[in-house]
Amino acid sequence: MAKRHHWVVRLTHWINVIALPIMIASGLRIFNAYPGFARRGETFCCYPWEGKAIPDALTFGGWLAGARNWHFAMMWVLVVNGIVYLAFIYLHGEWRDLVPRRGDPRDAIEMVRFYFFRRREHPHQGKHNALQKLAYFSMPIITALAVLTGIAIWKPVQLSGLTMLFGGYVWARYFHFLAMVLLVALVLGHVFMVLSVDPYSLRSITTGGYSERLSPEKRNARPFYHLLPPDQATPAQPGSPDAS
């Protein structure tokens, strides 16, 4: 049977599952050493919680130096993993399933309408529906922003051109934080939707296998609605296409 996700996609996905939380939690521990953005002797316009630390339970690394060591080691895992993934989907053609097309923004709105009961029937799903495409397409872009702003605040003198591109050290640090917030929002949304709408995709991203019978479109699935297959009452007969 054809695999839904190539092993390279599955492997890089699960490496991200390890690397991203470590990057985020160690980054929050680093942030807590100075939980604000204002340059000393100035105020900062655009962060309402200046000086308020992130709860320790959400941080990793123990202390500033420990967190920095984790952050600066794991960044290579994240970057190499990301390059492998992007190179693979470019060369292998998977990018076609992810790059949004003309009609996709409108279809994404239809998905949202469906999820909020403003529409009865699940819009066309395909491998990824339009809303998923937008989410999965924006993730590498936001990660790239996180990596570039990260380099900008790591080397603000030796790579000052990059730092200036983001408006200087203070703003680069702010955009680094903002990219993290966006990534966290996307990841939480992603995990919520997987668990509440399509938990069967956990199989696709782990072993690669999937069953068309269980697709969200076939189940007309919204969060926590129609989680079970539509023909649950009549188990699949031997010889039916899904029994293999």
Next chain:
Amino acid sequence: MRPDERVKTGHLSERLGIDRRRFIIAAGGALGALLLDACDSQGPKSAQKLLRLAERGNERVERALFRHTAMDVPRAGAHAAGRHLPSYFISDTVPVWDEKARGTWALQVDGLVKRPLRLTLNDLSRLPRIGYRLDHFCVEGWTAIATRTGVRLSELAELAQVDRAARYVDFQSFDSDYHESWDVESALHPQTLVVYAQDGHYLDPAYGAPARIYSPVKLGYKNTKYLTRISFLAERNGGYWSDRGYEWYGGT
């Protein structure tokens, strides 16, 4: 799978005589205990070696990126920190040079040099003076702007006739023996100064008087205050915070 196959392969739980659910709970518990045992608040202990390896790798990347022509230029409109610049030291109280007990303060320049130097504050102030408005990049994530005035370290290196074998420089202090060693390339960057004045005034004891090293190419903790001695060395010599887990290189 045929029913008779199941007997032959026999899941581990069956051989142990416990049901599968019990087995999973027990195995999960054991694995969890193992992980917790190997973890302290800084993550798995076995990872520490890998983290040090990554730090060495990062240092190679940073040293390859390093250019003397890359200069720090603070944003034009940004305000100077003034008294909002935090004053850090490791002693319990502000370290102050005690002239009665220790004589006149002087900066020693020694190690792999042909002419060791001993410079009082007067000597320093007679050397070519240079002032820069510079960013201060603290490892904690904050920045501050101050004007730093003093003598280029490269100037002192020339005076002392530093040996070619000197690859590292150690900056020592009278702040409870605080010190940090650097790579010589960073030390000879044109913005690396032996600073004796800040924002137009001689250094305040809170900010490292009588003199400190300051360079925007290094994070704050690498810039030793309360300077007493600059030693040019063939080998690196760690440092107060570098020995406690912070990156030795600490470049910007």
